[in-house]
Amino acid sequence: MDEAQKVSNASFSLKDIVLVWWRCRCDDVKRGSNPITTWDGFKRELKKQFYPKDAEYKARAKLHRLQHQDGRIREYVKEFQELLLEIPNIGEQDALFCFLDGLQGWARMELERRGVQDLASTIAAAESLIELKRDSSKGQSKKANEDSDSEGDRDRSPKRV
Secondary structure (H helix, E strand, O other): OOHHHHHHHHHOOOOHHHHHHHHHHHHHHHOOOOOOOOHHHHHHHHHHHHOOOOHHHHHHHHHHHOOOOOOOHHHHHHHHHHHHHOOOOOOHHHHHHHHHHHOOHHHHHHHHHOOOOOHHHHHHHHHHHHHHHHHHHHHHHHHHHHHHHHHHHHHOOOOOO
16 A cells, blocks of 8 residues: 555544534645645644643653552553653663663562563563462462451351350
8 A cells, every 4th residue: 555545544434523624724735835735744734733731741650650550450551552642752772761660679570580572572471471460369368268268267166155
C-alpha cells in the first residue's frame, strides 16, 4: 500500500471532531493548500492539531512517579505501556530501568533473578509473576485452612460443664 492510499484509508476511520478537522483540511487543499500525501505527514498533522504540547512531559512525570501497588502487576504493566506510547523517544534501557524501578522489591528481585535483559521479556516475565503470586497465595491459604481445621477440631471437642 502506498503512502497516499494509507492516508486515504485512515481518513475513512475518522469520527467526531477529527472528521470535521479532516473535512476542513480537504477544503483547504481545494483552495490551494498543500495536500497530505505521506503517512508521516498525516500523523504529524494529527498530532499538531490534537496532541497536547506538554503531553510528553506529563507522561514522563507520571512514569517517574508510577509505582506497582501490591497484587496489581497487570494494572502496573498496562499503565506503564500506555505512558510509553506518549513518550516516543524513550530509549530501551531507560524504559527498562523505569519499569524495574517502579516495581515492588519482591517483583524486581524475582525479575533480576530470572536475568531479564530487555523490556519485552521483562514485561512478559512480570506478567507471569501474577500467576506465581496467585499460586503461592493459594498454597498459603490452603495451609492456613488446614492449620485452622486442625485447631478447629480441638475447639469442637465437647466441653464438660
